[in-house]
Amino acid sequence: EAGVTQFPSHSVIEKGQTVTLRCDPISGHDNLYWYRRVMGKEIKFLLHFVKESKQDESGMPNNRFLAERTGGTYSTLKVQPAELEDSGVYFCASGRASSYNEQFFGPGTRLTVL
Amino acid sequence: AQSVTQLDSHVSVSEGTPVLLRCNYSSSYSPSLFWYVQHPNKGLQLLLKYTSAATLVKGINGFEAEFKKSETSFHLTKPSAHMSDAAEYFCVVRETGNQFYFGTGTSLTVIP
Numbered sequence: 001e002a003g004v005t006q007f008p009s010h011s012v013i014e015k016g017q018t019v020t021l022r023c024d025p026i027s028g029h030d031n032l033y034w035y036r037r038v039m040g041k042e043i044k045f046l047l048h049f050v051k052e053s054k055q056d057e058s059g060m061p062n063n064r065f066l067a068e069r070t071g072g073t074y075s076t077l078k079v080q081p082a083e084l085e086d087s088g089v090y091f092c093a094s095g096r097a098s099s100y101n102e103q104f105f106g107p108g109t110r111l112t113v114l
Numbered sequence: 115a116q117s118v119t120q121l122d123s124h125v126s127v128s129e130g131t132p133v134l135l136r137c138n139y140s141s142s143y144s145p146s147l148f149w150y151v152q153h154p155n156k157g158l159q160l161l162l163k164y165t166s167a168a169t170l171v172k173g174i175n176g177f178e179a180e181f182k183k184s185e186t187s188f189h190l191t192k193p194s195a196h197m198s199d200a201a202e203y204f205c206v207v208r209e210t211g212n213q214f215y216f217g218t219g220t221s222l223t224v225i226p
Contacts, residue, residue: 003157004157009155031212033212033214035214035216041218042118042216042217042218042219043204043214043216043219044216045213045214045215048212048213055212056211056212056213059213091157091158093158093214100208100211100212101146101148101163101165101208103214104160105150105157105158105159106157107155107156107157108157
């Protein structure tokens with residue numbers, strides 16, 4: 001079975017630009033999570049989808065971040081406009097509906113804002 | 115409140131010697147605990163998890179961890195390090211909600 005995939009693997013943008021990160025979960029996984037690791041810090045939760053619905057977005061840092069999961073399959077995370085402090089690695093994870101303990105992670109997208 | 119402390123940011127061991135990566139947690143409930151590993155340019159891979167069954171948990175690649183409630187610890191061990199074990203390791207806790215709480219990571223170097 002294919003794992004969680006994320007695109008792009010790296011992105012370098014200027015401050016003020018917009019970037020969209022994509023996550024394709026494992027097929028059939030209703031749960032989809034976004035996490036972020038800022039340089040030198042721990043990986044932190046951003047939000048959680050169940051199918052196409054946002055179950056929990058308590059970790060989203062501010063309204064410059066917009067996550068969507070139209071159709072309940074892949075998800076996008078848009079940062080607009082990007083700021084320097086948004087630099088970091090963005091991870092996506094997916095899991096089946098039956099358990100929050102099951103989270104399969106993708107390789108992450110490394111975002112650098114200059 | 116949940117939190118995870120990985121006591122060492124870097125650990126170096128010689129190939130063939132034991133590995134010990136330390137993790138302490140704080141939790142108001144009976145937590146689920148995990149260890150994940152990340153090799154360079156790879157995703158986070160689950161090594162093992164504790165979810166209230168046996169306190170000694172065996173994982174992949176010869177790793178194991180023991181849940182000690184009295185010490186609030188979940189240290190990761192391996193009897194004999196291999197070069198391929200060089201990676202970053204994350205201790206993770208989950209209580210009742212959907213969020214994983216990560217430690218800051220321990221970078222393991224294996225010296226030939």
